[in-house]
Amino acid sequence: MTPQQNLADAVRELMPRARADLAELVAFASVADPRQYPVEECEGAARWVADAFAAEGLRDVRLLDTPDGTQSVYGELPGPEGAPTVLLYSHYDVQPPLDEAAWTSPPFTLTERGGRWYGRGAADCKGNVLMHLTALRALRAVHGGAGDGAAGAGLPVGLKVVVEGSEERGTGGLERYAEAHPELLAADAVVIGDTGNFAPGLPTATASLRGSTTVEVSVSTLAGNLHSGQFGGAAPDALTALVRLLGTLHDEHGATTVAGLAADQRWDGVAYSEEQFRADAGVLDGVGLVGTGEVADRLWARPSVTVLGIDCPPVVGATASVQARARALVSLRVPPGVGARAAQDALVAHLEAAAPWGARVEVVRGGTGDPFRADTGGPAYAAMGAALREAYGREMVLAGEGGSIPLCNTLRRLYPRAELVLVGVEEPLTAIHGIDESVDPVELERMSLAEALFLRGYAAAWHAAR
Structure with a gap:
């Protein structure tokens, strides 16, 4: 059995645990707006995330009190001498559920239906928190623990993790904290776990974000x-x-x-057919799309x-x-x-x-939040492409994203040599920000495997590019 098969089996065996953990995390109504939900909901989610990463052997796990009054979770694992550092990012705060009565099942109760797991934040972005956790757990299962830092978890890289508490509200707490502590998030590669595949089963890295x-x-x-x-x-x-x-x-x-x-x-990456867009967006029969040009032009360029x-x-x-x-x-x-x-x-x-x-x-x-365009020609993208190909059996494509992730430009400004790789579990059927948000457990499993493979393979690509 190859190491890749070992990792794939480990991730598969961890999926029941991932579902149970996601249910616990979704149960926190972690909307970062005290006018809508008690602040204790966000505080509870932050403590849950901190405890979960500490249990996986991360060191110096702590809560960062950011300037907007929210908390971000931080932890790290030292790597071998001379190794590159990877920062894993996600966020635990969520959008409000809108009309709770319109949900088919309660928004803060993870519910399985038709092969998908439903709940607010199931994809955006608590599903991506579980992607990070499951990847690390799989590496520990295969390589025997994290007693020697990142190397003990099968990682030839140093590791940092930050999970934000106010991304959806857009109040900039983590950005301002990073600016005041510029050494904290320094890394050679940053995996932004807050996007997803262009279509289920099609491995995708997000190459640009609209501001x-x-x-x-x-x-x-x-x-x-x-x-x-x-x-x-x-x-x-x-x-x-x-x-x-x-x-x-x-x-x-x-x-x-x-x-x-x-x-x-014009957009020069993957094409987006009108038929696929109409299906993804749920456009009613007989209703036309707006704008001119290709669908991808309208959405991403x-x-x-x-x-x-x-x-x-x-x-x-x-x-x-x-x-x-x-x-x-x-x-x-x-x-x-x-x-x-x-x-x-x-x-x-x-x-x-x-x-x-x-x-x-x-x-x-x-x-305001400025747009972002990634440099996709470096070793981190090469390593992620290889990892996604191994996990999905298909080549990685590049797509745009109409949303924005404010931290990306802050990280680029603070660490201009770092590569930012945007991936995640949020494919079009997840209905993020909408009623009946969900995550496909198959996507969660494959993306967790891809991230584990990336963490194990990035150092070789990084050294080869130097």
């Missing part, structure tokens, strides 16, 4: 609401003005049209505007009134090659210039 920014736009037209029968038809309605203003952000095809922001870029919410009277209880004020929250996803602040400037200028009927517009800026 993001938000603005809150308010429209005012009247001193106060008016009777629509008495004044409607001449009095300027703020809600209608807001709708018309928001309509200027897209053309007749639904493509983003923010003045001064290019929207014709071009800006996109989404109206996240509008403050206006609900249908039930609405009165016959012309509205004096209305407000919306607008999100702008920013492709690589465009600075997030410059894109936000363009969005603000567009909104201020496009108001109909001289309506008064006020724009309040939200946070």
